[in-house]
Amino acid sequence: LALLRGPRELFKVLPPLSAQEGVTKFSENVVSEMQEAMENEKAKASMFAKVIDLRNANAKGLAFENRRRCIKLFSPPGNPFDTGRPEVQAALLTIQIRGLWKHLLAFRKDIDNRRGLRQLVHKRANMLKYLRSLDRDRYEAILPRLGLDAASVEGELVV
Secondary structure: OOOOOOHHHHHHHHHHHHHHHOOOOOOHHHHHHHHHHHHHHHHHHHHHHHHOOHHHOOHHHHHHHHHHHHHHHHOOOOOOOOOOOHHHHHHHHHHHHHHHHHHHHHOOOOHHHHHHHHHHHHHHHHHHHHHHHHOHHHHHHHHHHHOOOHHHHHOOOOO
């Protein structure tokens, strides 16, 4: 190659040389071992997916996953885990309110949790009022996503 006198001659000689040296042949044994290894990896992935499946989770794990998905859903696209935004905080409060409401439907005489529900509703209303003063468009966009009516936030709440 040292005797070649320019790039044109170099490019005439190199491709055929590299094509001749780069040919590798695999035996049947190597191919079957690779296929077997791939099947083992698929089986491992399947077993791992079964272990971490939400159907096997306890109540605490399900609640954590629901909060994580809610945070991701209500966060801006640039920062999917932004818990400081008022939209995310209002959504998390809404999850708590709905859970407590289900509890109170089953246990009607639970006065302490009824008080806690009122506090959560008040806290969410204040958060949404803050969002309304901050950015009216974001406020109007979040209400239907939370399944709320503007009158329920702005008016007097009786629970």
